Amino acid sequence: MNVLEICRQKLQEGGLRLTRQREQILAVMCEHQGEHLTREGISNLVQQEYPSVGKATVYRTITVFEKLGIVSRNNLDERVRYELADPAQAHEHHHMICLACGKIAEMRGDFLETQEQILLRDYGFHVVNHQLKFYGYCRDCAKEQEL
Ligand SMILES: [Zn+2]
Ligand SMILES: [Zn+2]
């Protein structure tokens, strides 16, 4: 299943339709997969390709997508950012944030399955998601700082 089909299915489950505008916004987000965009950023990109889609529609749609788990919201820096949720992964991927240049990189894989089992075993806590941020220096900045 591609992202569009998954999105259509999730909207349907939420009792909503994949309208033309929702599809256009989704298409733009697919083109920028792996990026972490602000609402303004998404709106600007959408308007470049589809000038008829207004900012308010984009913002509303992002909220709908977020509720349905199509996009995830991250507080990676001082801005609220959105990205397409990875349908192949049950939980969110992790992020590496460079303290020097501000670059946000992604780390694939969960790596927390053991911790999730411990939380369940010792605390009776069922983990459904998590957000993990690593702060440090990217390869280029580490070299510059001779780390
Ligand atoms: Zn996990
Ligand atoms: Zn850096």
Ligand SMILES: [Zn+2]
């Ligand atoms: Zn990410």
